[in-house]
Amino acid sequence: MRDRAGPEGAMEVGEEFASYMSARWTGLVRSLVMLGCEAHEAEDVVQTALVRCYSAWDRVSRADDPDAYVYRSVLNVWAKSRRRRWWGERPTKVLPDPGMADGAEAVPVRRDIERALGRLSSEHRAVLVLRFVADLSEAQVAEVLGIPPGTVKSRTARAIARIDLADLREELS
Numbered sequence: 001m002r003d004r005a006g007p008e009g010a011m012e013v014g015e016e017f018a019s020y021m022s023a024r025w026t027g028l029v030r031s032l033v034m035l036g037c038e039a040h041e042a043e044d045v046v047q048t049a050l051v052r053c054y055s056a057w058d059r060v061s062r063a064d065d066p067d068a069y070v071y072r073s074v075l076n077v078w079a080k081s082r083r084r085r086w087w088g089e090r091p092t093k094v095l096p097d098p099g100m101a102d103g104a105e106a107v108p109v110r111r112d113i114e115r116a117l118g119r120l121s122s123e124h125r126a127v128l129v130l131r132f133v134a135d136l137s138e139a140q141v142a143e144v145l146g147i148p149p150g151t152v153k154s155r156t157a158r159a160i161a162r163i164d165l166a167d168l169r170e171e172l173s
Contacts, residue, residue, distance in 0.1 A: 016061070017054050024067070025050075027134055028074055034117060034129040037078065045081055049074040068143040071134060075126075075144060116163045124159035127152055 025046065032042035053060050053070055063069040117125050130141045131152070138156075142149040 013057055017057050020066070021050055021054075024070065028070070031071070031129050031134045032074065032078060034114070034133050035078075035122075035125060036118075041081070045078045046074055048081075049077040052077070065140055065143060067136065068140040071130065071136065071140070071144045120159050120162055124155055124162065127155040128159050131156055 028046045028049075029039070029042045032045055033039055037045065049070065053073055060066050060069050117128065120128070126145060127141060130136045130144060131138070136144065138149050138152045141152045145152070147155075
């Protein structure tokens with residue numbers, strides 16, 4: 001492992017983290033949106049999780065699977081935000097910035113996919129989103145969700161079986 005002591009090491013960590021974050025930002029936000037999070041909330045959750053990961057970047061980068069570590073952190077922040085009664089924010093009529101579009105809204109089939117995912121339990125939806133939207137391996141999904149890899153396989157199979165693919169194909173036509 002690299003020695004990161006001193007100002008040069010801090011800059012190297014910052015650059016490494018910035019590179020990691022920019023490569024994964026859209027996928028992390030999209031994964032949360034597919035799990036049922038509003039886009040603006042997903043961006044807040046991902047930002048909060050990445051701030052936490054940055055402060056522990058040495059530990060994150062040393063993890064067996066940094067992607068699984070970060071996704072786990074994102075899901076933990078999201079779960080914690082759901083338990084919280086108040087976010088400490090006040091609604092306004094005019095937002096200070098327009099935000100960053102990830103292009104997911106432009107996909108015409110998004111509504112149909114969301115409808116199909118909405119018919120699934122949260123456990124099945126989480127497995128499908130992490131496997132096919134976030135493109136994590138079965139082992140990574142198992143680590144993120146804290147379940148055995150065999151459970152990931154069976155939940156994936158059951159979730160796919162529950163989605164009526166014929167109806168989805170008709171909706172897409």
